[in-house]
Amino acid sequence: VAERVTRDGFLSTANARDVASIAWAYATLGIKNRALMGALARRTLEEGFLDTFSAKEVGSTAWAYATLDLRHETLLTALAVQTLQPGFLSTFRAPDIAYAVWAFVASGVKNESLMAALADHSLQNTFF
Known part of the structure; x- marks a missing residue:
């Protein structure tokens, strides 16, 4: 699967x-496939592509890179920027927050603005 996904412009669609x-x-x-994860990061970082991500997709993507111990600071920074866009954080549910917080902590990528915003959002919502 990884070989197919990383060739022939497959990810462009x-x-x-x-x-x-x-x-x-x-x-x-x-499965830590650096070529695949690199290709996924490049696709994610294409101009305007992150604007199409949901909160779940942001959290899951960050979680995946951290779980595989693939510290991709550029990608995580872009995910943080997307999360901090006006109105975007309000779409986060408890699991999305947990994935994002854990991913940033596990990756060692510091973003105080993101952590503060996630904490504030958590405190303002009951998620039930």
């Missing part, structure tokens, strides 16, 4: 759900 799902699946299986 992938949407946010595809990218997040592939990353999540490989991380869940513990």
